[in-house]
Amino acid sequence: MTPAQCRAARGLLNWSQQDTADAAKIGNATIRNFEAGRSSPQNATLDVLQRAFETAGVEFIPENGGGAGVRLRKTSP
Known part of the structure; x- marks a missing residue:
């Protein structure tokens, strides 16, 4: 995971850095310093x-020539 993927995943979930830290059970400073x-x-x-984001519905897209990224998992109708 890259810092940009972390920021993007938080954006998709509308999570603050503290929400992310709480979900992953890690320190807020870890998120803040990584993203910066x-x-x-x-x-x-x-x-x-990454597991915290994936549990919440984020999928990580690997570098495949078009750049690494994230997206929300498609839900069934």
């Missing part, structure tokens, strides 16, 4: 963060 590019969290922290 001031730090790179441990892989385990990024995994927890």
